[in-house]
Amino acid sequence: MPHQAPLGYVAMLAAFVGLGLFVLPGSAQTDAPEVEALFKENDCHKCHHPTRSKKGPALQKxxxxxxxxxxxxxxxxxxxxxxxxxxxxxxxxxxxxxIDVKDPKIRLEIAKWILSH
Ligand code: HEC
Structure with missing residues (x-):
């Protein structure tokens, strides 16, 4: 049924655009509060402060x-x-x-959050 093809194409395109937004570096919509919570839960903040170097380098660094x-x-x-x-x-x-996060996607989100400082 040819008249269905454009609809499928549009849906596929929308899926690709959605995927692209998630995957492309810099354009991901990071859920900062959640990522930040994971950073704290894992005690990362004890050594990594956003702007000040503690035991480990500052996130800005x-x-x-x-x-x-x-x-x-x-x-x-x-x-x-x-x-x-x-x-x-x-x-x-x-x-x-x-870090106690198994999902590689979430690990990457945390990495991006760190790199956004
Ligand atoms: C006990 C202190 C400590 C804790 C806790 C800690 N770090 Fe670190 N981290 C360091 C130190 C020190 C370095 C510097 C390593 C170096 O430069 O040789 C480092 C380096 C890093 C780097 C790489 C910096 C670079 O220059 O490449 C990242 C990324 C990082 N830590 C993320 C995290 C995350 C995420 C957590 C939580 C799971 C965490 N750290 C917990 C001490 C800590």
Whole structure:
């Protein structure tokens, strides 16, 4: 039935546009309060303050470091996923916290939120 084709096409287009908005870096509508809550629940804020360096670098510093890098989101997700030794500002070493979020999409949302500082 040819008259149905345009409708299907429009629906598909709408789905792609919706997907694109979600996936494309920079254009995602981050639900900041939820992401921020996860950041706090995972104690990330104990070492990472938005503007001030604490035990770990300030979020602004992290955002600055990755500014303009295409793989910034992935790198930040990696840092919060792999653990591994980090040097605290008092000179001691510690295993970096692994975020307790299983969904890679949400990890990426958190990464984007960090990079938005
Ligand atoms: C005990 C303190 C501490 C906690 C808790 C902590 N971090 Fe970190 N984090 C650090 C330190 C220190 C570094 C710096 C590592 C370096 O530069 O070698 C770091 C680095 C990072 C980086 C990478 C910065 C870069 O320059 O590449 C990201 C992203 C990050 N942390 C995210 C998080 C997230 C998300 C959480 C919560 C799950 C978290 N951190 C919890 C101390 C902490």
């Amino acid at each position: 992290i955002a600055e470091k990755y500014k303009g890098k295409a793989d910034a989101g992935d790198k930040v997700v990696e840092q919060m996923s792999k653990g591994g030794k980090v040097k605290l500002d008092d000179g001691t070493e510690d295993d970096h916290k692994i």
